[in-house]
Amino acid sequence: MKIGLCSRTDRPAAIDAAATAARRLRGEGHEVAEVSLGATSLASDLAGAAVVCVFGGDGTVLRAARQIAPLGVPLLGVNLGRLGFLTGTSVAELDGTMAEVLAGRFECEDRTVLEATVTRGGSVFRRVTALNDVVVARGAQVRAIHVDVHIGGEPFTVYWADGIIVATATGSTAYAMSVGGPLMLPDAQALLIVPIAPHLSFGNAVVLPPGERVALEVLDEPARISVDGQEEHDLRGGDRIDVRRSALPARFVRTPTMRPFLQLLRQKILKEGGVTQ
Helix, strand or coil: CEEEEEECCCCHHHHHHHHHHHHHHHHCCCEEEEEECCCCCHHHHCCCCCEEEEEECHHHHHHHHHHHHHHCCCEEEEECCCCCCCCCEECCCHHHHHHHHHCCCCEEEEECCEEEEEEECCEEEEEEEECCEEEEEECCCCCCEEEEEEECCEEEEEEEECEEEEECCHHHHCHHHHCCCCCCCCCCCCEEEEEECCCCCCCCCEEECCCCCEEEEECCCCEEEEECCCEEEEECCCCEEEEEECCCCEEEEECCCCCCHHHHHHHHHHCCCCCCC
16 A cells, blocks of 8 residues: 655654654555655655655644645644644554554545635636635734625625635634634535624624635735635735635545544543633
């Protein structure tokens, strides 16, 4: 079996953990492709891989998912960070998890990925993908902005707010939840619109069916677009951001011994956030 091992070049602990796993897997007779996150050869190196293990925290998994999703290779996050909400196993648990994977005792959980295009002056000048969310928000100035939102081509409302989040179910436990959005289970394919600190505007979150399209037109500037909280670009007044569900999901490995989502939620968010059970 061919296994991909992916880590960031600036994280020594992740590099060491991946190297240890590579030696063990090669010793068992498996083909191993060691790749660096962001490498131009990532697609060719992972061709034919059954699974790719990503060593790091949730931020690393987000970056990896955006790059690996188009390849259709299922991703197994190996936690070296603090929260580990997107990772399925840890370095200490990796041997047992990989034994299940190598024996074929795993399923693929498909998670929605967002596609967004930014149009300026009638021409598309940027395309991005996101596993968590696409956020259109105010720029450097501390003031609310107006964003005209259309759903399925029909006018919805003009928000006067600090920003608008368009999130997936995966992203519902991230920024969207921190501003009062609802929780969605990871395999839900719905889209979510959540305003950030709306002023005299519609303040409720909106849940949309998977095939719906959302358009956000920036009426004020400065403004910015943020992708998974990791990639940001300046926006101008009149820019239009069209967001929809991608046809290519991010595939995550699930084995029988992995903690169920609701158990992970209780352990990672409710308890660590000080919420009593």
